[in-house]
Amino acid sequence: MNGIFSRNEAFVALIILGLVLIIGSINPNFFTLGTLYDLLRSSVVMGIFGVGVLMVLVSGGTDISFTAIAAFCTYVTSRYLNSIGFEGSVLVAFLISGAIGVLLGLINAILISSFKLPTLIVTLGTGNMFRGFMLAFIGTKIVTVLPPGMIRFSRTEFFPVTTLIGGTNGLSAAVFVLLAVVPVTWYILNYTMLGRGIYAIGGDRVAAERAGLNINVIQFFIYCYVGFLAGIAGIVHSSLVRTANPFDLVGTELSVIAAVVLGGARITGGHGTILGAILGVFLVIIINNSLIMMGVPSYWQSAVIGMIIILGTSITALQSKRESRVSIVDNQ
Amino acid sequence: MSEDFLVVKNVSKSFAGIQALKKVNLVIRRGEVRCLVGENGSGKSTLIKIIAGVEAPDEGEIIIGGKSFRRLYPIDAIREGIQIIYQDFSLFPNLTAAENLAFNYLLQKKQRSVNWKDVQKIAREAMKNIDVTIDLNRRVEELPVADKQLVAISRALLHNARLIIMDEPTTALTRKEVRSLFQVITKLQREGISVLFVSHKLDEILEISERVTILRNGQNVADGDRSEFDRNKLIFHMTGREIEETRYQYVPRHSSETPLLRVDGLSRQGSFANVSFCVYPGEIVGITGLLGSGRTELAMALFGLKPATRGEIYLNGKHIHIRNVQDAIRHGIGYVPEDRLTEGLFLPQSIGNNMVASVIARLKKKMGIIDPQKRDHHIERWIKTLKIVTPSPTLPVRSLSGGNQQRVVLAKWLTTNPKVLILNGPTVGVDIGSKTDIHHIIRNLAQEGIGAVIISDDIPEIIQNCNRILLMRRGRIVEEFSGDQITEEELARKMIGGDGSEPVSSEMAFV
Structure with a gap:
């Protein structure tokens, strides 16, 4: 709360720092603006997902349908825009994709709040449903020529620098999408009663009800917002990889959840911060992108991420255990 | 103005054909500490829920501060100054004490955004009301139980409470903490706030209350000044039977026996x-x-x-x-x-399964399959011996009252001899x-x-x-x-x- 550096965040920040120093000492090329640009660009999609996952985890739920929603939104949007020959701004793509995301999130919200079903089960079901629906009714063909707006978006870069091999490398415009999503969500979570309500229902649902919170309204907001973020992330992802692939993204949801948990969010709800979630995502991205630079085979990436998750959570668990172990014996 | 803050008149309530309250009356004066006493299932909780507006009475009338309500809604109860401190305190463990104090208040004020300076201010005011200090920036889950309760009490006071209902407030407290809770109650009383203290702990009832109302089977059975009651009288009214409080007489078997x-x-x-x-x-x-x-x-x-x-x-x-x-x-x-x-x-499991849980190994036939006859024999025997009241041992343990649940726990161990x-x-x-x-x-x-x-x-x-x-x-x-x-x-x-x-x-x- 209030940006206090809780233990988990400090731990993740330290690991990031240590990792950066190690990678840099092995491969000095790491310390360039170009690398930073690369890392930031790679973090955007997982970062946006992470922000959404954080909100769901804080409320005490689990959403694993967001990758399916993202794939659905971006695929449908790209095909639709291509079919009408739309050549305008990428903002329209974001708008359509985000709107579809909200609709799909609404389905999650309706199932969760009206039938009081467990969120994990609902999103496990809807995730598969969305994906199957898309593959069966909309298509399976990969869109390799994106609408021009998305292509222009993917080429937009700022603050260019010359790379070692002579080309130029700039800060991708996609990074600014993350830079918009983060403060907005941070504000919602920390400075609105809605956001504090999300923490409250994650902390104690019954108490929240007794306090007069409308839990249904809050859940509708959460799942629609997460759907919206997934829609946005989908467009960013398609633009960056220059294809809209209906088979893409699904399967990465657990890594996103892992990254957010690494940043201090608890699966049981009520705990977690945006800062932690973003740090967790950065750590995972750095590991994914940089172990190769250190000459570590890429198979090791998920093993290392797994080890850090276990290490990170056990360190905090050990600390709180040690604190509670105060001796009551009076050793006269 | 009338001395009486709350009058509950001839209130009845039934759930699915079972009469929970029968023409119950309760009067609470301003600044009075009243104990509501009764065993589990006596209708205490139903009465509290009706006063809080959570349940609607089937008949009867509730008069708060002279205003009569046929149907009371939670928001009316809060507006009239009735606050309940639930047994579990209804706090948010993941939020700081300060935010817990301010949260309901901001919610009532229909605030949309949160100003953290206001939160601190509201929280400090709240603690001042009862003259205690706790670290407001610690998460509630890190606070000792007694402090959690203080947070719950001061939160209640923020809503201009005129009547605070405390539901079994001393269950999780040490004796020392009960003592300081009583001091807080006395302080509230001096400020003209009434307290309805719901309990079945006899010593506490006799110590803190000014007047006592006893319910049994959903009916008023006794009502009066504390001075009219003693332990035995309370027990008699609560249970409807004379329970002798006798001491256990241990008869040593042989003088030279080795200790067990x-x-x-x-x-x-x-x-x-x-x-x-x-x-x-x-x-x-x-x-x-x-x-x-x-x-x-x-x-x-x-x-x-x-x-x-x-x-x-x-x-x-x-x-x-x-x-x-x-x-x-x-x-x-x-x-x-x-x-x-x-x-x-194992709460959702059947009464019977709970009873045999520690002796499963002994109920095995060849091939490791449980012998159902042996099992049922065990279950029947202990239900009879321990007088467990249930229509069927296949019902979940959760369906039993506290006393009967505890008998099942006993049975579980007694089966192991x-x-x-x-x-x-x-x-x-x-x-x-x-x-x-x-x-x-x-x-x-x-x-x-x-x-x-x-x-x-x-x-x-x-x-x-x-x-x-x-x-x-x-x-x-x-x-x-x-x-x-x-x-x-x-x-x-x-x-x-x-x-x-x-x-x-x-x-x-x-x-």
Whole structure:
């Protein structure tokens, strides 16, 4: 709360720092603006997902349908825009994709709040449903020529620098999408009663009800917002990889959840911060992108991420255990 | 203006054909401390819910501050100054004390955004109301129970409370904390705030209340000034029967008998040190002390949950090692845990399955399949012996009342034929009728030759049922009394620490 550096965040920040120093000492090329640009660009999609996952985890739920929603939104949007020959701004793509995301999130919200079903089960079901629906009714063909707006978006870069091999490398415009999503969500979570309500229902649902919170309204907001973020992330992802692939993204949801948990969010709800979630995502991205630079085979990436998750959570668990172990014996 | 703040007139309520309240009346004056007393199922909670507006009465009238309500909604109750402090406090463990204090207030004010400076300000005001200080920036989950309760009380006061209803407020508190809660109640009363204290703990009722209302089976059975009541009268009205509070008479069997259980120099780092005692067959030994004195840890060590690190345990003169629960069960030690809901029962499972859970291995036929006849025989026998009231043993344990649930826990251990039975807080949250029954069961078991160890801070329970009492303080046994040698007042005083002046820090009480 209030940006206090809780233990988990400090731990993740330290690991990031240590990792950066190690990678840099092995491969000095790491310390360039170009690398930073690369890392930031790679973090955007997982970062946006992470922000959404954080909100769901804080409320005490689990959403694993967001990758399916993202794939659905971006695929449908790209095909639709291509079919009408739309050549305008990428903002329209974001708008359509985000709107579809909200609709799909609404389905999650309706199932969760009206039938009081467990969120994990609902999103496990809807995730598969969305994906199957898309593959069966909309298509399976990969869109390799994106609408021009998305292509222009993917080429937009700022603050260019010359790379070692002579080309130029700039800060991708996609990074600014993350830079918009983060403060907005941070504000919602920390400075609105809605956001504090999300923490409250994650902390104690019954108490929240007794306090007069409308839990249904809050859940509708959460799942629609997460759907919206997934829609946005989908467009960013398609633009960056220059294809809209209906088979893409699904399967990465657990890594996103892992990254957010690494940043201090608890699966049981009520705990977690945006800062932690973003740090967790950065750590995972750095590991994914940089172990190769250190000459570590890429198979090791998920093993290392797994080890850090276990290490990170056990360190905090050990600390709180040690604190509670105060001796009551009076050793006269 | 009328002296009466709240008048409940002829209120009735039934759920699915079962009459929960029958023409109940209750009057609470301004600035009065009123105790609402009754056993589980007497209609206490229904009455509270009606006063809070959560449930609508079928008939009758509720008058608050002169205004009559046929149907009261929660928002009306809050507006008229009625606040409830629930048994679980209804706090958000993941939020700071400050935010917990301010959250409901901001919600009532229909605020949309949160100004953290306001939150701090509201929280400080709230704490000022009851003259206590707690660290407002700590998360509630990190606070001791007593502090959580203070947060809940000061939160209630933020809403200009005129009547605070406290539902079983002392369940999780140590004696010292109960004392400071009573001070807070007295302070509220001086400010003209009424308190409805809902409880079934007789000593507390007699101490704090000015007037007492007793419900039984959804009806008023007694109402009057505290001076009109004493323990026996309260018990009589609550249970509708005369319950004699007799003491357990231990008859030593043979003078030279070896002790059933002998514990010698038992220690566990940070929990208890150098504990030695004996239990002879037929004895009920009480181990008492404040929360955090090491009594629970000692019980857990004897049952292998948190094994002792030093010292010896002898069973019938034979040296045994208890490194885990399996060891303890094998040697014939049974353990009835403090919190039956989380440690003692599988709540959604059937009553029968719970009873046989610890003896499944003995019910096996060849091939490892459970023998249903043997199982049912076991279940039937213990339902009869322990007088468990249920239409069918296939119902989930959750469907039983607290007293009956506790009997199921007992049954679960009695099926193992234990030689030593360790009972940790055997009647916590059990109403008086069942409590007496459970005490009888324990006494009968002892008379049949079991050695029983009751670990409890319920002083009357310890005094009435134990022929020997060991007092623990700071992880050590500091004194031993014979059951008929000590009075309740004496034991209470010794428990708190000698002359009562010895400080007991709250951190210590909650490890």
